[in-house]
Amino acid sequence: MPRQRSPRLDPDVARRVAHLRLRAEHTVAGILSGMHKSPHRGASAVFVEHRDYRPGDDPRRIDWRVYARNDRHVIKHFEQETQLCATLVLDRSGSMSYGPEHRGQSKAEYAATLLAATALILLKQGDAVAACAIDGSLRQQIPARRRPGHLQDLLVLLSKPAPEGAPTKLSVALREVAEMARTRGVVVFASDLLDFEDAALEGLSLLRARGHDVIVLHVLHGDEVTFPFGDPVQFEGLEQEPGLTTDPSRLRADYLAQMRRFLDTSRVQCSARGVRYTLARTDHPPERVLARALGRPRGGRWV
């Protein structure tokens, strides 16, 4: 079969993808530089089960003790041999496009960096990685692949800018993600979670019910968290909400209280659903956020 060449990328897309790859690689390098090398090499040290020897299996993995006891040829099956399928979900609604032009990156770019770095790690581990972009629904998806060249496709999807004003409807979008990710695996969801409907996070429950291990990266811009505004301004929403003209100094205390309440609620709801939750502020180094989100590698595996 002739090698399918990737379609020629638009220069802007190519630039964005290059930047994302760079950031992702930097992030991964940052993670790895901070960790001790695992004493285990190669195969995962996490034993899962025995299975009968089949021709073609590595004879070094035959459990000779079992043979001695039972006169059966069985081999050890370790965790790394599980066919992990990861699904990266990027929230690309209008609110994720926020990021002052000359100061830092937007939430979407930051989220894409985190997911791209995650993809890099997973592909290096030999896991299959799928990706999708959502706003009010599932907008774009790439099926899970394991090959190294799949990273480019992932980066293309992740680097695509969010459409202006796209609304957030997590309940619908996550349900569609759950339909898409049929194979049990890991779902890494990067979003600002700015959907205040009651059933917004029900999709996470659905993913968990289907056996997925869900990691939520709660992406917020530093401005949203600290509310550094002083002079009276006309605030505008990014998803066609009505604006609000006010004096931020008079509202700061109450706004920060609302933000605290929002963060607490998000964390509690994720925790109640068995979802691993990590706050990802755009003014924090992504490697630190990702390291916190993924935890320590176990048996040579990050996820």
Place this chain on the structure above:
Amino acid sequence: MGLETPLALMGLAAMAIPFLIHRMRQRELPRQPLPSIALLRLAHQSQRRKRRLSDLALLASRLSLLALACVAVGGPFVLRHVAWGQGEVVSLALVLDNSLSMQRPGSDGSLLDGAVARARAVVRSLPEGSQVALVAAAQPARIVVGRTSNLALALDALSPERLVTHAGTDLPRAVEMARRQLASARHGDRRMLILSDFAKHTRPERIAWPGDGTTVEFERLRPMASDLGNLWVEDARAAEDPSVPNRVSVAFEVRGQGRLAASFDALLMYEERTLAKAHLTLVHSRAKGILHASLPEMGGNPAAQLVLDVDDALAQDNQRAILLRDSQALQVTIINGDPRPNSPDDELRFLARALASADPGLLSYRILDAPALAAHSLAATDVVVLANAPAPLLETARQLERFVRRGGGLLVTAGPNFEPARYQERLPDLLAARPVQIAGGAQRGLRLGSHAPPRFRDLSGLARIETHRRLVLEDQDGETALSFPDRSPALVFSNVGRGRVALLATSIDDDWTDLPYRPGFLPLMLEVLRSLARLPMVHSRPVSPQSSVELTIPPGANLLEITAPDGSKTEFRAQEHPDDRVGFTGTRLAGAYRIRSADNTALRAWPRAAFVVAPPPAESDLTPGDVPVSDSGPARSASAGSQQVARRPLASMLFLLAGLAAALEGWLRLGHANALSRKVSRAAAERAL
């Protein structure tokens, strides 16, 4: 309410400026995208619920500050009715006529009641900082309250009970006093307000009006029955009838003015009893009459009332107090040293008979036994006679000495009971000469001594008096009035303290001499007694109201009590008046003033010192006069009780309220800032999320 400068209200348009600025600023505000605007909206709603009230308060305080300032600049005022004046700070002298004619009935009480009420309303209408002086115009005019800013002091003095008099009017003097009170007043706006009935007798043409810019105003008090005439006692005198004992005649003259009944009754009243009555007819507004009555048992009240039974404008001058007994009668206490009742050997057989024949208007006596002297009060006694009495006991001796030194008289007469040595021992200072011994030997006649009173020369029969026994006296510092033929003293006088003593060297009965048989005996005794008596000051003629009456505390008394016609009492204590003279000024009311004196025993009436206060007849002529015209400008003549409209500025109050509104806004903003500061500090501490 009004405004001095209504154009200032245009400043209220400035109240719209904050709104315009707010709108303009809104259009110019930068736009800021915020993904978490939903959270901001929640915060805004929460904030709005909390701050709605304070925002409203802030808005209200700002708007009210602006509005108050605008209106205050416009010079707002309210019109109010004031009792007097324009509501400005002034220096005011109030001249209030409190004379007898102001006792006429007015619309609400007497004219004086109305004048006082009006004066109080005027003082109450004065704004803080004004000065006021109060002058009473009853004769003699006096300053009741000197110029003061203490308006409460003036109000306190404006009381009809404290101002009522039966005196005449001295308006010119009162105005002069008021003018002097205003001479150095603090404020440039000086006013004088005169409250009077302005009867003709007030003589306003004699008033020297102030020409220094003082505004003079007059308010006439009008009586209820302005067309009713008045009748009054012009004069009244009482005299004891010389032909009939214990009978008195009262001659009086009555005058009238205005519309009156042609005839009326005149009564002589004594303590609710009518002693005599006469019916009189006015001829050319005058009438004269004489009332005859028997003298009642007067006890301590020597005064009767002449009452005119008539319905006229002024009731207070329809009666006049009259003293029925001459108060100059000499009061003598005689100690009988040899009492033998109903016996020709009684020591006072001759003296009593002689004194009884004397004019009771000249002398009144009481006879006591020697032991009774100690318990007897000498307060009403002018002279004590020790007639052949034993030497008094020590306490009695002291009593006599006090009596004499305070002005009493003492006559000691000799006799068988007189012991020279004992008298010298007990009364060493009260004997006009030193008694040596009792001696016999006939002496014919008594000669006038070098110090004989002039009246002694009129005594007849002295040259033929036969004396067969006498007291030998050594005349040291005394005044020998009579002597025996051998030039030895027979009657010696001497001064002791403020009193006077005399020593008669023979008896006053026929034990030692035939003096009592001689026709000159009674005149001699009367003259001796008169010479010894220091009669107290008495006022047999009526005195004017509000004049000072000088009285003496009688010898032997330590208290003098004066009862005015209204029953009020005034006391004077002898120890506070070493010269025994007191000046009584409580003569505001017409009528009889009764006197009582007391020593250590009891308070006794002293009718001889009573006096009568009678108002000046001119005050009873109630012919209306004209309200005067002053030189200081047009005279305002308003009816008492009128009101004026004055402006009361409100600017200062509004500026004060504006200041409070500014303070409120500052407090609200400060409260916001502090609360916000605390919340920001808490948020900053929690920023490590």
